[in-house]
Amino acid sequence: MGLVRLVVFGFVGLSIVYALIWFYSRSVRREKLENSWDENPQEGADNAARDAYIKQGMEEYHSSLRPKLILLVYIIPMIFVIGLLIATNWN
Amino acid sequence: MRKLKTTLFTLIFVFVAGLLHYVLPQHDVARVTGSEIIRMDFSATNRLFFAQSDSGNVELTTRDVRLINAQRKRSFLLGFVRRDAEGVMVYRNEDTGWIWPPYFKFDSSDLQASASANMSAPGAEQWVVITHYGWRNRFLTIFPNAIAIRPVDGPDVRVIPWFSIVFFVFLIVAFFFVRAMWRQFRERSIDPLLEDAGDAYGRVGEHAAEHRGRIGRWLDSWRGPKQR
Numbered sequence: 001m002g003l004v005r006l007v008v009f010g011f012v013g014l015s016i017v018y019a020l021i022w023f024y025s026r027s028v029r030r031e032k033l034e035n036s037w038d039e040n041p042q043e044g045a046d047n048a049a050r051d052a053y054i055k056q057g058m059e060e061y062h063s064s065l066r067p068k069l070i071l072l073v074y075i076i077p078m079i080f081v082i083g084l085l086i087a088t089n090w091n
Numbered sequence: 092m093r094k095l096k097t098t099l100f101t102l103i104f105v106f107v108a109g110l111l112h113y114v115l116p117q118h119d120v121a122r123v124t125g126s127e128i129i130r131m132d133f134s135a136t137n138r139l140f141f142a143q144s145d146s147g148n149v150e151l152t153t154r155d156v157r158l159i160n161a162q163r164k165r166s167f168l169l170g171f172v173r174r175d176a177e178g179v180m181v182y183r184n185e186d187t188g189w190i191w192p193p194y195f196k197f198d199s200s201d202l203q204a205s206a207s208a209n210m211s212a213p214g215a216e217q218w219v220v221i222t223h224y225g226w227r228n229r230f231l232t233i234f235p236n237a238i239a240i241r242p243v244d245g246p247d248v249r250v251i252p253w254f255s256i257v258f259f260v261f262l263i264v265a266f267f268f269v270r271a272m273w274r275q276f277r278e279r280s281i282d283p284l285l286e287d288a289g290d291a292y293g294r295v296g297e298h299a300a301e302h303r304g305r306i307g308r309w310l311d312s313w314r315g316p317k318q319r
Contacts, residue, residue, distance in 0.1 A: 002189030024272045085195040
């Protein structure tokens with residue numbers, strides 16, 4: 001019963017952390033793209049070109065490895081708990 | 092207001108520091124002098140400071156609690172500075188189970204056997220390091236919970252609290268990470284909204300100033316010329 005509670009509450013808590021980091025990481029990437037365009041804009045390009053550049057950059061980001069690494073938020077605590085379980089109960 | 096804020100922050104700090112002091116593992120250099128099992132009838136005050144019955148058992152209002160009697164080296168500063176003096180200490184030995192505090196301890200019986208195996212008499216001391224969390228309080232009848240017993244060669248052993256080191260490093264990293272997240276959120280999501288609101292507020296302000304100008308001038312016309 002305790003294990004069920006741990007899994008349920010752990011999953012809910014880690015999902016909140018996962019969502020926060022997901023939004024944060026996306027926001028940081030978008031800001032980077034905006035800055036890199038603004039520092040060095042293409043000659044004669046308008047706002048639509050800027051939007052397209054950022055959109056393409058975000059698509060590349062979403063298909064890259066980086067956002068998948070956020071799944072470590074679930075995996076690391078799981079490994080930690082199993083490690084602690086073994087360390088505490090090992091004789 | 093400032094006083095209230097200081098008081099509030101002090102209270103939060105004391106509470107968090109107390110919680111960490113209660114929950115984080117500490118190490119005592121001690122020798123086990125005996126073990127016993129007593130029946131405990133918990134009250135509302137000390138129930139909070141005990142875990143639950145062994146993880147395979149059912150939870151009742153009253154149960155037996157394993158205790159480990161020990162003679163330990165006294166220390167200063169959270170155990171970092173050891174003294175020559177000795178004092179008695181009694182540890183309880185309970186499963187923490189799956190939830191709180193997250194030690195995932197299920198081997199209370201084995202630990203009790205380990206305590207018996209390392210029991211020693213004066214003159215032929217077997218020193219051990221007892222890892223534990225919790226507080227001893229005579230008035231509440233609460234005991235620290237022993238987590239592990241490790242035999243050592245002598246009382247001058249140096250214990251490095253790896254878990255606490257990693258924990259506090261993690262806490263500091265997490266603090267800066269959360270701060271970075273908050274700043275990003277403020278810069279990208281709240282500030283633009285506030286700027287919009289600021290613009291609107293500015294427009295309202297100008298409009299009001301215009302009106303104030305007209306009405307104010309009319310009001311002023313009723314006052315004497317030197318009052319303004």
